[in-house]
Amino acid sequence: MISNYRTPEFDRFGPWIDEVRTVEDVPRLYRGAGLDPAAYRLMLKIPRDIERRNATADMDLYDHLLAVDEESFVVLSRRDHTYDAIRLPLDRIAAVQDSTHLLDGCLTVFTIDGGAVSVHYNGSADGPVLDLVRLLRRGYLPEGPAAGPGPHPYPPRLDLGRQEAGLVTDFERIMAREPRMRLLNVGGRQVVTPVSPVERLYRAVRPVTLLASITVTDDRELLFLHHRAAFSPGGDDLSLARTVLPRARISAVYATPDTRYLGVHVxxxxAGAARFDFPSTAGPATEALLTRTA
Known part of the structure; x- marks a missing residue:
């Protein structure tokens, strides 16, 4: 027998990420937390990764409730029939990383004590997540626009090949949205040679590629555009990742030879106890990146 039981939450459920504007919009599971959307600059609900036809009105249909106010980032995450609650002060954020691989989206916020909280979402609905990232960045940055040179009316045009068209497009969008950013470093994709002679024999048939990356900066932030994994046996045309770090939190920048591949520096x-590694081809470009970052 098919049940006719329905709820407004069930009727609105889908793969999209919805903004929560009223208390009635708060998913049933999280109402006990007492969060009032009117008290937050942005509140989003992240649906479960299930098909609509498999959802029922008696399910808890949202994996996360995210909220940003003037001082903190609140993350409520479903765990069976209850939830975990985390509140991260904006002034403790060490980095924000957002990545997508087809429909697999992941937002991770790192703190200077070495902690991190990750939220997975449907990558086709990344618009609200990008709005959330912009709010988080605005929350930890000092008031006013970035200092330094004025906006660049003609950002440099990059050609990293057809396989990196997505990365270059992302770079162009960022430069259009944040015109005070300056290009700091570009690393094109290239096949790398393993240090181990044994692995070298194996990789002669199935080579590994160091994927492309682009670094931009202004006087307040470092922004790395890259892929989810720096190295790929078959290439990676499908993932995109952005890692942004406030300069005020950065305590050290250095490079060391990669232990697995020749001619690569990491x-x-x-930033405090948080550490981020970005493999790059050894040479003048890496040295310039270190100098300009410092």
Whole structure:
């Protein structure tokens, strides 16, 4: 027998990420937290990764409730029939990373004590997540626009090949939206050679590629555009990732030779106890990146 039981939450459920504007919009599971959308600059609800036909009105249909106010980022995450609650002060954020691989989206916020919270979402609905990232960045940055040179009316045009068209398009969008950003470093994709002679034999048939990356900066932030994984056996044309770090939190930047591949350096950016590694081709470009970042 088919049940006719329905709820407004069930009727509105889908793969999209919805903004929560009223208390009635708060998913049933999270109402006990007492969060009033009117008190937050933005509140989003992230649906479960299930098909609509498999959803029922008695299910808890949302995996996360995210909220940003003037001082903190609140994350409520479903766990069986209850939820975990995390409140991150904006002034403790070390980095924000957002990545997509086809429909697999992931937002991770890192803190200077080494902690991190990750939220997975449907990558086809990343618009609200990008709005959330912009709010988080605005929350930890000092008041006023970035200082330094004025907006660049003609950002540099990059050609990293057909396989990196998505990365270049992302770069162009960022430069259009944030015209005070300056190009800091570009690393094109290239096949790398393993250090191990044994692995070298194997990789002669199935080579590994160091994927492309682009670094931009202004006087307040470093923004790395890259792929989810720096190295790929078959290439990666499908993922995109952005890692943004406030300069005020950065405590060290250094490079060390990669232990697995020849001619590759790992540029490490440290922010308190948080550490981020960005492999890059060894040479003048890496040295310039270290100098300009410092």
């Amino acid at each position: 540029v490490t950016v440290q």
